[in-house]
Amino acid sequence: MGRLRGKVALVTGAAGGIGQATASAMIAEGASVYLADIDEAGAKASADEIGGTALKLDVTQEQSWTSLSKLIDNDKGKLDVFVNAAGAVIISPIDKLSMGQIRCQLSVNLEAPLLGCRALQPLLAKGGSDGLPSPVVLIASVAGLVGLSDEVAYSAAKAAVGHLPKSLAVEWAQHGHAIRINAIYPGCIRTPMLEEAVNGFVREGVMDETSAWKTMANLALLQQIGDVNDIAAGVIYLASDEAKFVTSTSLVIDGGWTAA
Numbered sequence: 001m002g003r004l005r006g007k008v009a010l011v012t013g014a015a016g017g018i019g020q021a022t023a024s025a026m027i028a029e030g031a032s033v034y035l036a037d038i039d040e041a042g043a044k045a046s047a048d049e050i051g052g053t054a055l056k057l058d059v060t061q062e063q064s065w066t067s068l069s070k071l072i073d074n075d076k077g078k079l080d081v082f083v084n085a086a087g088a089v090i091i092s093p094i095d096k097l098s099m100g101q102i103r104c105q106l107s108v109n110l111e112a113p114l115l116g117c118r119a120l121q122p123l124l125a126k127g128g129s130d131g132l133p134s135p136v137v138l139i140a141s142v143a144g145l146v147g148l149s150d151e152v153a154y155s156a157a158k159a160a161v162g163h164l165p166k167s168l169a170v171e172w173a174q175h176g177h178a179i180r181i182n183a184i185y186p187g188c189i190r191t192p193m194l195e196e197a198v199n200g201f202v203r204e205g206v207m208d209e210t211s212a213w214k215t216m217a218n219l220a221l222l223q224q225i226g227d228v229n230d231i232a233a234g235v236i237y238l239a240s241d242e243a244k245f246v247t248s249t250s251l252v253i254d255g256g257w258t259a260a
Contacts, residue, residue: 003240005030007129008076010068012059012116013086014052015042017191018139021228022083022235024050029236031081034072038086059086059112065119072123079123081239084113085139089154089193091200102153109157113138117168117181125177133247135239136181138164139231142254145185150204151197162250169248180247182238187254188216189226221256 009026013019014035023033027050036057037043043054055071058064072079088108090101117136127134143151144158165181172179188194198216201207207215217225234251237243252258 001029003029003236003242004081007031007080007239008034008072008078008127009081009083009239010034010036010072010079010120011083011085012036012057012112013084013139014054015039015046017085017193018186018189018228018231019083019085020046020050021232022085023052025229025232025236026081026083026239027051029240032076034068036068036086059084059116060107062115062119065115069119069123072120078127079120080127080129080134081137082116082120082124082134083137083139083235083239084116086112087139087141087193089151089197089200091150091197091204091206093150093204094152097153105153106157109154110160113161113164117164121172121177121179124179128178129241131178132241132244133178133180135243136165136168136179137235137238138162138181138183140183140185140250142185142187142252142257145252145258149206150201165250166248173247180243182243182246182248183250184231184234184238185250185252185254185258186231187220187226187252187257189228189231191228194225219257220254221259224255226253226255 009031011023014023015037033052035043035052036055040056047054124134140162141158143155144162165183202209
């Protein structure tokens with residue numbers, strides 16, 4: 001315990017799923033955590049349950065990020081850790097997706113981490129501990145590594161998110177910003193978003209209703225659905241000083257799905 005003691009952290013998508021589990025794990029490790037989500041009531045419920053400070057954040061809006069950065073600066077004067085876990089998926093064949101649905105997925109899953117990294121860069125550059133760089137962890141998806149039916153926009157956005165650590169790690173180093181950045185690729189993790197996706201696959205006829213969850217579990221070599229705490233544990237490692245020499249890389253936590 002105490003691997004993040006004294007650190008100030010921000011987690012987006014913290015009203016539930018991977019974001020909430022990550023915030024909870026960070027608090028348990030001694031961090032002071034801001035739980036941000038567009039679902040303000042959900043973020044407050046999470047904060048009531050696990051601790052931390054709940055904030056409303058629309059990750060698709062530049063002004064929301066600017067306001068959040070100012071709030072944290074006025075409150076703490078720095079930011080040691082940024083975890084972007086907010087996400088959105090719409091299961092549908094590409095010919096049935098509206099432009100609004102395409103843009104929503106690209107905005108939430110790709111534009112948001114870009115906006116967040118840009119807005120929070122000055123605070124992150126002041127953070128860190130003992131002269132070590134501040135860590136950023138972006139939650140991508142195995143959907144960005146393999147082809148999946150009926151989630152083209154989501155998959156394309158997550159593939160791009162997985163490349164952000166390479167580009168930003170180089171840029172921040174060349175410009176003298178003490179920030180390191182990595183991505184995590186979760187496989188099938190039991191979250192409300194995965195439940196929504198499975199329902200969509202069943203609706204579109206990609207999976208049979210009676211065996212949908214078994215089908216998802218069988219994607220992993222370990223033949224099971226992952227838990228949100230599996231991902232939170234990976235985030236804790238990348239956010240801790242144990243990973244002080246780790247940047248520009250990706251951690252795949254998928255039960256062996258991408259090995260096949």
